[in-house]
Each structure stands twice: as structure tokens, then as C-alpha cells.
Amino acid sequence: MLLETKGLTKRFGELTAVDEVNLQIQEGDSLSVIGPNGAGKSTTVNLITGLLNPTEGKVLYRGEDITGQEPHEIVQQGLSKSFQTASIFPDLTVERNAVVASLGAEHGSFSLNFLRRLGNYDDVLERAEQTMRDMGLYEQRHVEAKSLPYGDKRRLEMALALASDPDLLFLDEPTAGMSPDETDDTVDLIERIKEERGVTIVLIEHDMEIIFRVSDRIAVLNRGAKIADGTPDEIQGDPDVQEAYLGGVEI
Amino acid sequence: MSEQTEAATPGESADASGLLDRWDGLRERESFSIAGAIAFVVVFPMIFTNLPAYNGYMSLVELIYIWAIFAIGFDLLLGYTGLLSFGHAVFWGGSAYAAGLFSANVSGEPLLIVLVAMVTAIVLALIIGILSLRRGGIYFAILTLAFGQMMYFIALGPLGGITGGEDGFTGVTVDPLLGALELGTGFAGVLGTLLHDIGYVLFAGFFVLAVAAAVRIVRSPYGAIFQAIAENEQRVRFLGLNVWRYKLAAFVISGAFAGVAGGLHTIHAQYVAVGSLFWITSGDIVIITVLGGIGSIFGPVTGTIAFLYVENIVSGEIAFWLLVLGALFVTVVWLFPAGIWGIVTGIRSTVREQLLGDDS
Amino acid sequence: MSVVGSVVGFMIQTLAVSSIYILVAIGLSITLGTLKFVNFAHAAMYLAGVYIGLGIALELQFSGDIARSIGLGNVGLDLGFLAALAIIPIITFGLGLLMERFVARPFYDRPDTDQILVTFGILLIVQELIRAFVGGRSLTFSRPAWAEGAISLGPLGTYASWRLAIIGITSVLVLAVYLYIEYTDVGLAVRAGTEDTEMVNLLGVRATRPFLVIFGVGSGLAGAAGVVGGPVFSVVPEVGVGVLVPAFLVVVVGGVGSIVGSVVGGLLIGAVEVGLVMNAPTWSSVGIYALAAVVLLVRPAGLMGAVEVDE
Numbered sequence: 001m002l003l004e005t006k007g008l009t010k011r012f013g014e015l016t017a018v019d020e021v022n023l024q025i026q027e028g029d030s031l032s033v034i035g036p037n038g039a040g041k042s043t044t045v046n047l048i049t050g051l052l053n054p055t056e057g058k059v060l061y062r063g064e065d066i067t068g069q070e071p072h073e074i075v076q077q078g079l080s081k082s083f084q085t086a087s088i089f090p091d092l093t094v095e096r097n098a099v100v101a102s103l104g105a106e107h108g109s110f111s112l113n114f115l116r117r118l119g120n121y122d123d124v125l126e127r128a129e130q131t132m133r134d135m136g137l138y139e140q141r142h143v144e145a146k147s148l149p150y151g152d153k154r155r156l157e158m159a160l161a162l163a164s165d166p167d168l169l170f171l172d173e174p175t176a177g178m179s180p181d182e183t184d185d186t187v188d189l190i191e192r193i194k195e196e197r198g199v200t201i202v203l204i205e206h207d208m209e210i211i212f213r214v215s216d217r218i219a220v221l222n223r224g225a226k227i228a229d230g231t232p233d234e235i236q237g238d239p240d241v242q243e244a245y246l247g248g249v250e251i
Numbered sequence: 252m253s254e255q256t257e258a259a260t261p262g263e264s265a266d267a268s269g270l271l272d273r274w275d276g277l278r279e280r281e282s283f284s285i286a287g288a289i290a291f292v293v294v295f296p297m298i299f300t301n302l303p304a305y306n307g308y309m310s311l312v313e314l315i316y317i318w319a320i321f322a323i324g325f326d327l328l329l330g331y332t333g334l335l336s337f338g339h340a341v342f343w344g345g346s347a348y349a350a351g352l353f354s355a356n357v358s359g360e361p362l363l364i365v366l367v368a369m370v371t372a373i374v375l376a377l378i379i380g381i382l383s384l385r386r387g388g389i390y391f392a393i394l395t396l397a398f399g400q401m402m403y404f405i406a407l408g409p410l411g412g413i414t415g416g417e418d419g420f421t422g423v424t425v426d427p428l429l430g431a432l433e434l435g436t437g438f439a440g441v442l443g444t445l446l447h448d449i450g451y452v453l454f455a456g457f458f459v460l461a462v463a464a465a466v467r468i469v470r471s472p473y474g475a476i477f478q479a480i481a482e483n484e485q486r487v488r489f490l491g492l493n494v495w496r497y498k499l500a501a502f503v504i505s506g507a508f509a510g511v512a513g514g515l516h517t518i519h520a521q522y523v524a525v526g527s528l529f530w531i532t533s534g535d536i537v538i539i540t541v542l543g544g545i546g547s548i549f550g551p552v553t554g555t556i557a558f559l560y561v562e563n564i565v566s567g568e569i570a571f572w573l574l575v576l577g578a579l580f581v582t583v584v585w586l587f588p589a590g591i592w593g594i595v596t597g598i599r600s601t602v603r604e605q606l607l608g609d610d611s
Numbered sequence: 612m613s614v615v616g617s618v619v620g621f622m623i624q625t626l627a628v629s630s631i632y633i634l635v636a637i638g639l640s641i642t643l644g645t646l647k648f649v650n651f652a653h654a655a656m657y658l659a660g661v662y663i664g665l666g667i668a669l670e671l672q673f674s675g676d677i678a679r680s681i682g683l684g685n686v687g688l689d690l691g692f693l694a695a696l697a698i699i700p701i702i703t704f705g706l707g708l709l710m711e712r713f714v715a716r717p718f719y720d721r722p723d724t725d726q727i728l729v730t731f732g733i734l735l736i737v738q739e740l741i742r743a744f745v746g747g748r749s750l751t752f753s754r755p756a757w758a759e760g761a762i763s764l765g766p767l768g769t770y771a772s773w774r775l776a777i778i779g780i781t782s783v784l785v786l787a788v789y790l791y792i793e794y795t796d797v798g799l800a801v802r803a804g805t806e807d808t809e810m811v812n813l814l815g816v817r818a819t820r821p822f823l824v825i826f827g828v829g830s831g832l833a834g835a836a837g838v839v840g841g842p843v844f845s846v847v848p849e850v851g852v853g854v855l856v857p858a859f860l861v862v863v864v865g866g867v868g869s870i871v872g873s874v875v876g877g878l879l880i881g882a883v884e885v886g887l888v889m890n891a892p893t894w895s896s897v898g899i900y901a902l903a904a905v906v907l908l909v910r911p912a913g914l915m916g917a918v919e920v921d922e
Contacts, residue, residue, distance in 0.1 A: 049489070075491035087489075089482040100479040103472050104490030114473040114504065115464070117281075121472065164491055335724040337731075385907045386863075389649045392727045393859045394907070400856050401900035408893040530852060534731070541728060571677065574739035581732035584725060585717075 001063065002027040002168055002200055003048070003079075008057035010043055017043045019224035020057065025168070025200060032203045032211045035221035041204045042084075044221065045170050049081050050074045061168075075104070080166035084173045086153040088160065090146035094137050097145050097156060098128035101163030127163070135159040151182040155189070162193065168200045169193070175210060183210070190214055281466055284548070288462040292316070292455035293445050299556070304564050309447055310519075315559050316458035317515045322539050322551030323465045324508020329537075330545030331474065332501040333481030335392045337533050338399025341379060342372040342506040344528030345402060346513035351420040351523045352413065359426030361434070361453060365514040372510025373503055375402075380502040384495060396530060403528040420523040428453060434518075450519075457515055461508060465548050468504065477501050509536075538580050544590025553592045616768035621885060627774040629881030630781035631843065634836035635854055636861035636873040637788065638707075638829020644868025646822060648715055649723070652730040653858075654851035655737040656703045656830045660837015661846055662741060663702060665752050668695035668838070674746040683744070692755035696780065696838050700831035707830025711823050734851060741848045752841035777839055784835055788828060789870045796821060857884075860903045866916020875915055 003025040010018040018040045025031050033041050046052040048059050050071040059067045066074055075081075089097050102124045118124070132138040135155050140148065145156060154174065161169060174190065175183040187210055193199050194214075205211050211218065211232070218235045220228040228234075228241045235241055296312045299305065321343055328334050346368035353367045383394035406414045414420055427433045427449075434450035437443055446452050468474055476497050479487050488494050517523055526532065535558070543554020566572040583590055589597070635657055642648045665671050670687025673679075688694075714733060718726045758773040836854070844850050857880060865876020880899045887895040906914065 051485075070493070071488045072491050072493050075489055081489050083486075083489075087483060087486045089479050089486065091482055092478065096475065096478075100475050100487070101490050103476060104487070104492045114468050114471045114500065116471055117467070118470055118472050118475055124472070160486065160490060329724065333722070333724060335727055382904050382907055385911045389643070389647060389723050389727070390863070392649060392724075394863065394903075397856055397860055397863070397900055397903060401897060404896035404900075408896055411893070530856075534735070537728070537731070571739065571743050574736065574743055577732055577735035577739050581729060581736065584728045584732055588725065 001025070002061070003202075004060040005044075005048065006058045006060065008044065008047055008059065009055050010040075010047055010052060011055045016224050018047060018054070021221070021224075021226050023219055023226070023229075025202060027167070027200055028198065029217060030194065030201045030203065030215045032205055032215035032218045033221060034205065034211060034218060038223075039221040040224040041221055042172060043224075045081070045172060045202070045204060048074075049079065049170065072104075075164060075166075078164075078167040079170075080161045080164055080168070081170040082158050082161040082172060082174060084176055086150075086157040088145045088153060088156050091144060093142055093144055094132065094148070094156060095128065095141040097160060098131045098137075098141075098163065099124060101131065101160045102127040105164035131159050131163050134162075151178060151185065154178070154182075154186065158189065158193075162197070162199070165197070166199060168202065170202045170204070172204045173206065174203070175205070175207060183207070187213055281463070281470065284466045285459065285463045288459040292458060296447070296451075299560075302560065302564070306564075309451060311559060311563055313451060313454040313519055314516075314563075315555055316454045317512050317519060318536075318539065318559060319552045319555040320458060320461040320515070321509050321512035321536055322543065322555050323461055323548060324505045324512070325536050325540045326545055326547070326551045327465060327468060327477070327508070328501050328505035329540055330547065330550070331469065331481060332477040332498060333484075334498060334501060335537070336383075336395040336502070336505070337392050337530065337537065338379065338383075338395030338397075339505070339509055339536050340528050340530065340532035341375055341399045341402045342509035343513040343516070343532060343536070344406070344523070344525075345375050346372040346510035347517045347523045347527050348406065348414055348420060350514040350517035351423045354424050354517070355420075355422035359424045360430065361425060361428050361518050364425070364518060365457070365511055368514025368517070369507050369510040372506045372513065376503040376506025377499070380499045380506075384498055384502070396533070399528070399533055400530055403525070403530070406525055406528050414523075414525065417525055419525050423517055423521045423523070425518050425521065454515060454519065457511060461511065462548060465508075469548070473497070473500065473504075538576065542580060542583055542590055544592030544594075546589075547592055547596075550590050550592035553595075554590065557591065613766075613768075615766070619764070619767045620770070621882075621889070623770050623774055623778065625878065625881040625885045626778045626781075627843075627881075628885055629877040630777050631836050631840040631854065632857050632861050632880055633785060633873055633877035634781060634832045634839065635858035636865070636877055637785070637870055638826075638833050639858055640862045640865070640867050640869070640873045641792075641825050641829050642715075643862060645825060646715070646719070647723070648719070649727045650715070650730050651727065651855065652710060652714065652733040652737070653829070653833055654855035655734050656706060656833035657837045657840070657854050658737055658741060658848070658851040659703055659706060660699050660834035661752065661841045661850065662745060662837075664695040664699045664834075664838040664841055665750065665846065667698055668692045668755075669753065671745065672750065673744050674748070675742060675744040676746075677743040678745070692758075692838070696835065699834045699838050700784075703834025703837075704827040704831035706834075707827040708823060710830065711826035715826065738848045738851060745848075747848060750846040752846050754842045773842070777843070780835075780839060784832060785870065785874065788832065791828070792870060857899060860899055862913070863903050864906045864913060866913025869915055872913060872915035876913065879914075 001024060003023070005021055005023045008018055008021045008023075009016070021040070021044055023031070023033075023044075033044065035041050043052065047054045050066075050069050050073070053068050057067075058065055061074075061077060061079060066077065089100065092100070099118070103121075105127060106121075106124050129138070132141055135158065137152065137156060137159060140152065145153065148156060158171075158174070171190065175186050178186060190201065190203075191214065194201055201214070203211065203214055215232060217230065218228075218232055219226055220235060220238075220241050228238045230238070296309060299312055299315075300309070321339075325336070325339055328336055349371035350364045350368040354364050358364075379395065379398045382398060383391055386394065407416055425434065432449045434453065435448060437448040438446055446455075476487065476492060480494055480497060484494055487497075513527070516527075539554040539558045540551045541554070542557060543552065544550030561572060561576070587594060635653070638656070639650060639653050642650050642653075662671060666686055667688050667690055669689060670685050672685045673683040690698075714729065715726075718729055754773050758776045760772055761769045762772045762775060763769045840854065844854065861873055861876040861880050863876070864879055865872035865874070879902060883898045883902050884895060887898040910916075
């Protein structure tokens with residue numbers, strides 16, 4: 001078991017945003033988390049990645065309890081996250097973006113010397129170049145990130161999330177706001193990442209087409225609680241899901 | 252801003268030929284910055300002391316170097332890391348007192364005085380940094396202001412016996428440099444024209460060192476991570492980097508610069524005023540850095556020259572220069588966030604675009 | 612003096628000192644909690660309260676260099692303390708609305724540091740304007756005649772009427788604002804804004820009317836604090852920052868976004884200050900910072916502060 005949550009619960013005052021959610025993610029298996037707005041999808045991911053501390057419950061990564069650790073500690077263990085809005089360094093060049101990401105991957109342990117030239121860290125620079133080439137951003141390395149087209153920004157965002165060679169990657173609505181073409185490219189990219197890097201992917205998504213293309217399993221959240229969990233076929237036929245989440249709309 | 256973003260890796264721009272590119276390649280070299288700083292300390296007094304209304308004393312030039320060290324360090328925090336401290340008077344004033352007390356009771360060797368001042372500032376920065384970084388973002392300015400004021404009141408009240416309280420500390424005794432070189436000893440001939448006296452070499456030398464250290468820090472992995480934190484703190488955290496420790500590191504490094512400056516100021520003024528710990532000193536360094544232009548090495552130096560020139564030379568002519576300064580400050584924050592130096596670099600790149608026809 | 616008497620005496624002194632800090636802190640706390648806006652210029656509202664209040668209550672002497680060069684003399688309405696206390700909050704409420712509209716709003720989308728810098732700059736300008744027109748020397752803001760003397764509280768001892776007046780005025784103001792925020796739509800916006808940063812971050816929500824009103828109300832209280840504090844603290848241009856820093860500490864200790872937090876924080880800060888003035892005067896100015904440091908280490912969100920989502 002790569003990742004497991006046990007009775008994960010988050011309350012904000014009287015509101016229970018996440019209610020005893022149990023998730024199991026096998027290595028190499030792609031899971032999609034779906035649910036209507038306000039179902040607690042993003043909060044669940046924030047609890048797992050350490051941005052929020054759960055009120056109750058546990059997060060186990062490779063059997064080890066990582067509940068309440070800081071995001072950077074969790075990332076260092078091989079868990080990474082791509083944000084819904086392209087979370088990049090807008091005023092830095094694409095190359096600088098990649099270099100900072102490689103610094104995180106190679107030197108997360110704060111062992112850097114502040115009087116040593118960055119140009120002397122060959123490992124960091126090589127990894128940055130590799131990351132840019134992998135994501136097809138090398139040609140644009142001298143461009144400021146904010147000047148990239150939207151689709152490229154999202155690719156840079158994903159490049160940052162992948163720089164540390166994570167085993168588990170959370171993708172929060174990776175195609176939000178994209179054109180159909182860009183969406184296609186992104187889905188291809190996700191499939192490529194799965195195959196080439198063997199990354200286990202947890203996808204948070206609205207778009208059913210993408211979900212069925214990418215995921216091996218689907219977990220459905222509604223009002224903070226998990227109401228179904230299974231293969232896409234099982235979920236498609238589940239009357240509870242149709243009732244609660246889709247309101248009777250055909251999938 | 253462009254200098255440091257291009258600086259990370261030697262560009263592969265050899266194919267794009269031309270004088271400007273060679274100039275850029277030269278500029279990216281660290282030795283170029285250091286040579287520039289050395290040339291600056293030789294040439295600057297000749298220009299500055301001939302400015303209108305200037306009375307010709309070298310003392311103000313030395314004071315500019317001291318404040319510029321303070322400002323360069325402050326900009327590593329504000330301009331590069333995006334953290335606004337309103338308590339930097341603690342490191343300036345605290346180290347100045349430590350320097351004064353050390354000179355009176357232990358040794359008057361200038362280099363040791365500066366060392367003690369720097370170490371004092373580092374210790375203070377660790378304590379205040381850990382406290383002020385307990386709360387995120389916007390609280391940093393409030394908490395540094397508060398703990399800065401605390402040190403002011405401590406120096407006035409409980410420690411009044413050793414700091415001299417409101418009268419300031421008067422017992423500073425500075426010995427000759429390395430036991431032999433009296434700070435007031437002038438040089439003869441060409442050396443005298445260029446470097447004046449031992450004291451000038453001391454202050455200008457530390458200024459060159461500060462520029463070199465700052466350039467190196469900006470080009471280290473720390474510099475890259477500081478800038479990334481300023482742009483998008485959360486992303487840095489999700490790259491697996493411990494943001495809190497890098498912020499503390501930036502605060503301590505910045506404090507160390509202020510400490511060196513504070514120690515030098517004690518040597519220069521032979522006196523420590525309690526006002527050096529007051530919030531107005533913290534406000535001055537904020538104003539100097541922001542007016543000059545944040546996010547570069549030259550911006551804070553420009554700001555220091557402008558501020559000290561006006562404060563010491565022109566303030567007599569303009570009756571309400573603090574009022575003018577406040578209005579100028581708000582204007583810069585509002586309309587020209589890149590400061591005076593930003594305006595200069597803006598003009599420079601416009602001229603270049605004109606020259607090249609097309610800026611790639 | 613009896614034990615009860617000295618306890619009551621300590622409490623009354625604490626309440627009097629706390630009152631001014633609480634009045635200034637409430638506005639800071641609400642704008643911090645809802646708008647995530649650090650407002651150094653809040654101290655300018657206190658200064659407006661002191662100086663304009665002095666002109667309304669008694670007489671303001673314009674002896675700054677600019678005033679002298681244009682022949683501006685003394686201006687005084689001589690309407691008395693209570694008139695100033697009634698008029699000033701209205702004036703500073705209006706100034707607060709202007710500040711929200713023309714200073715705060717253009718900066719909601721700019722980096723936090725820019726917000727802080729511009730409010731700091733505006734505080735500097737106000738402070739220097741006062742120096743240029745009124746002058747830098749300390750003025751006298753006399754207490755009203757009716758508050759001179761002392762009132763006997765029977766077996767509890769006899770206390771300065773002035774202190775009791777400050778406590779009474781503050782209690783009324785704070786209670787009124789508390790009820791207003793607790794039982795109206797504005798209060799809903801405050802609570803929602805403090806708890807849900809996401810909502811506040813969405814552009815436009817901040818510019819809605821409740822937040823405008825909040826800014827005004829906070830400024831009104833700070834103005835009132837200036838009138839009440841005029842006779843207590845010195846009347847100099849720097850007193851703005853002198854009051855602002857303890858008010859920030861009140862917010863740090865009490866926690867943001869709630870009036871109860873500001874009251875609790877203010878009382879603690881006041882108690883520490885009064886306690887030290889009585890027992891260890893050299894440390895009196897230092898203790899409140901030590902208190903803030905301890906609270907930060909033990910409970911970073913403040914005593915009454917909700918644990919916030921770190922963005």
C-alpha cells in the first residue's frame with residue numbers, strides 16, 4: 001500500500017469539511033477523487049500533503065505515519081502536488097524555475113552553502129535541464145514564466161511537481177480552464193508520466209471524460225464523506241453516486 | 252532586476268554576437284562587480300565632494316559606505332526574500348552598543364570591534380527571527396517592529412546603567428588598525444588622492460567586501476531560493492524546501508550586514524546614540540532601500556547616497572524635508588515600486604531596445 | 612489600604628490603561644482578520660483624534676514653521692471634551708472610509724509588503740504635517756473640569772474620576788461596536804472573512820460595503836481613542852507610533868478578528884504594564900513585549916485566535 005488514510009476528519013468550527021475518509025492507493029494505480037463542489041476533495045488533499053492538519057485520523061505513506069508533518073517533509077518522502085492554478089515563479093525564467101525545483105529535489109536538507117556559486121552545482125543544473133527537456137520547455141528556458149501561454153504554464157507547473165521524481169503525484173484539476181486541444185495534450189502528458197516514470201497519480205477532476213481515460217479507480221466524495229469507491233465501471237453503475245453526485249444526470 | 256535572473260548559469264549566448272552581449276557576459280562575472288565596487292570607492296569621493304552645497308568633508312562619504320552596507324543587507328531580506336522588517340534598528344543599534352562596550356572594556360582593535368558587532372547582530376537576529384517568524388507573512392513586519400522597540404526600551408531602562416540610557420554610550424575607544432595604523436593617518440601622493448587615509452580604506456574596504464559578499468549570496472543556491480520564496484512561498488514549500496529555515500537564514504544574513512555596519516558606525520562616530528535602536532532608524536533603512544530600488548545591489552547604494560546627501564546637505568535648505576521625503580516615499584511605493592535604480596535600468600533597457608531595434 | 616482596595620485600585624488602573632489600547636486595537640484586528648491588511652496609517656486616526664479633538668474641545672495652537680510663515684494662529688472651538696468625543700468618531704469614520712477607498716483598495720491586489728509600506732508612508736506624512744503646522748513640542752490636553760477630583764466607591768476606596776470616566780466611555784463604545792458586529796450583516800461578513808480566507812481572497816468581495824463600514828468603524832474607534840488618550844499620553848507627533856505598537860501587541864496576544872480577543876489582549880497588556888509600573892518601574896516598558904513573546908511561543912494564533920489556514 002503506497003498511501004492510506006484512516007478516518008481522516010477535518011472540522012472548521014461547526015462545519016465538517018472531511019468526514020472519516022478512508023482511502024487506499026496501491027502503487028502504480030491511478031485514483032480519481034470526484035465529487036460536487038464543496039465535497040471536500042481539495043481539503044482531503046490538503047490534509048494528506050500537510051497544508052492542513054486533520055482534526056482526527058491518520059495518513060500513512062508506505063505504512064509510515066506522516067500525519068501532521070510539514071509539506072516540505074512530506075514532499076521529501078516522495079509525495080508531490082500540482083496545483084489547480086499554475087503555481088510557478090512568474091518573474092523568474094523557465095530555467096530558474098527548474099533550477100529552484102532541482103534544488104528542492106537535490107538539497108531539501110538545507111545543507112547548502114550560501115557563499116558557494118550556484119554555477120558549481122552540476123547535479124542541480126543537469127537535473128534542471130533534464131526536467132525542461134522532458135516537458136518540452138527547453139527551447140523557452142530564457143522566457144519569463146509569466147509570459148508563457150497558459151498551457152505551457154501548466155506544463156511548467158507539472159514540471160516543478162515532477163522535478164523531485166515523486167512516487168505519488170496529486171493533480172488538482174490539471175485541465176481547468178484549458179481549451180480542448182490543451183486538455184488533450186495534458187491528458188497525453190499525464191498518461192506519458194504514468195508510463196515512463198511509473199508515478200502513481202491521484203487526480204481531482206470534474207471532467208468525466210478525463211477521469212475515465214486516466215483512472216483505474218474512482219473515489220466519490222459528497223459533503224465530506226466517501227460514498228463510493230471502485231473501478232470506473234462500478235462507479236458508473238452505482239445508484240448512490242448517480243443520486244448524490246450526478247443528480248440523475250447520465251454519465 | 253535582470254542582472255540576477257540571468258546570472259544563474261553562464262548563458263549559451265555566444266552565437267548571438269555583438270558588443271552588448273560581450274558587455275553582458277562581463278557584467279555577469281562576479282569579479283566585475285568587485286572591480287566595479289573598488290573603482291566606485293576611488294572615484295565616488297571626487298564626484299560627491301564636488302556636488303552643490305557640499306562642504307568637502309570625507310566623513311559623509313564614509314558614512315554613506317556604512318549605511319550602504321546596512322541597506323544592501325536589508326535588501327537581501329526585503330528585495331530578494333520579500334520579507335519586510337520594521338525592526339532592523341535592533342541589529343544596527345544593538346551591534347553598535349556591543350562594539351562600543353567591547354572597545355571600552357576589552358579591545359579597541361577596529362577589526363575585532365566589527366567582528367564582535369557582527370556576532371552580536373547574528374545572535375539577536377536568531378532570537379528575534381525565531382519569534383517573528385512564528386506567524387506568517389503580514390505579521391512579520393508587526394512583530395519585528397515590536398521586538399525592535401523592546402530592545403530600545405531595554406537599552407533605556409533595565410540596561411541604562413551600562414548603555415548610558417538617554418545620553419547614549421560615550422566611552423568608545425578605538426585603537427589603531429592592527430595595532431599600528433592610526434585611522435587618521437593620511438597617505439601621500441597619488442595614494443592620498445585616491446584613498447585619503449587609513450580610516451577611508453577601512454570603511455571603503457568593508458563596503459567592497461559587503462558588495463562582494465552580497466553578489467556571492469545572490470548567486471548562490473540561497474539567492475535562487477530567496478527569490479523563489481518572494482514570488483511563491485507555497486510552491487517552494489511543495490518543492491520540498493524548508494521555507495521557514497530559509498527565511499530565518501535571510502533574516503540572519505541581513506542582520507549580519509547590519510551588524511558590520513553598526514560596528515563600523517561606532518568606530519566612525521566614536522559614540523552610540525540610543526536613537527540608533529529607535530523605530531525611526533528602522534524606518535530610515537526601509538525608506539533608503541525602497542527609494543533606491545529593491546531587488547538589486549545598486550538600488551540600496553543609490554538610495555543611501557540620495558538619502559544621506561539630502562539629510563545632511565540639503566535638509567537645511569528644504570525646511571520640511573521629512574514631509575517631502577514621506578511624500579516621495581509614498582509616490583515611489585505607489586507608482587515606481589522599482590525605485591530610483593529601477594528607473595535607471597528602465598531607461599537603460601529602453602535605450603538598448605532602440606539600439607538593437609529588437610530586444611530578444 | 613485594604614487588600615480588596617488595592618486589588619480594585621490595580622484593576623481600575625489596568626482598565627484605564629487598557630481602554631486606549633483596546634480602542635486602537637479593535638480596528639487593527641478587524642482589518643487584519645478580514646482584509647489581511649496591515650494598516651500602519653491606523654495610528655494617523657489616533658493622531659487625528661488627539662489633535663483635531665484638542666481643537667474641538669479646547670484650542671489648538673499652530674506653532675509649526677509652516678503655520679508661522681503663513682501667519683496661522685490658534686484655532687479653538689472650545690466646545691468641551693464631550694463634544695469632541697461625539698464629533699471625532701464621526702470625522703475619523705469618514706477619514707477611514709476615504710482611506711479604504713483611496714489607499715487600501717488600490718493595494719488589495721498588490722504584495723503585502725507594498726500595502727505595509729504605503730500605510731507606513733502615509734503615517735509619516737501625517738506625522739510630519741502635524742510637525743509642520745502644529746509643531747513638534749508637547750501640547751497640553753487638559754482633562755475636563757467635571758472629571759477632576761475623585762469619587763468614593765465606599766469600602767472599595769476612592770479613585771480618580773478621570774480613570775472611571777475613561778473606563779465608562781470605552782465600555783460603552785466597545786459594547787456598542789460589539790453588538791453592531793454581532794447582530795448585523797456586517798458582523799457576518801467579519802466572521803466569514805476571518806474564518807474563510809479563500810472568500811476574502813476572491814477579488815471583489817473585499818470591496819463590498821460591509822468591509823468599507825468595518826474600516827470606518829475601526830477608524831472611528833481609533834479617533835475616539837485619541838480624544839480619550841489625549842489627556843493621558845503626551846501630545847506629540849510621535850505618539851501615533853507610541854500607541855500603535857502596544858495596540859499591535861494587543862492583537863498579537865488576543866488574536867485577530869474578534870472584539871473579545873482585543874479586549875482580552877488589551878486587559879492582559881494593561882495589567883502587565885500597570886503591575887510593572889507599580890513593582891519594577893525600570894522594566895515597565897519591556898514587560899508587554901515579553902508577554903507577546905511568550906504568547907507567540909505558546910499559542911502563536913493568540914489567546915482567542917482561531918487557528919488559521921496558512922496560505
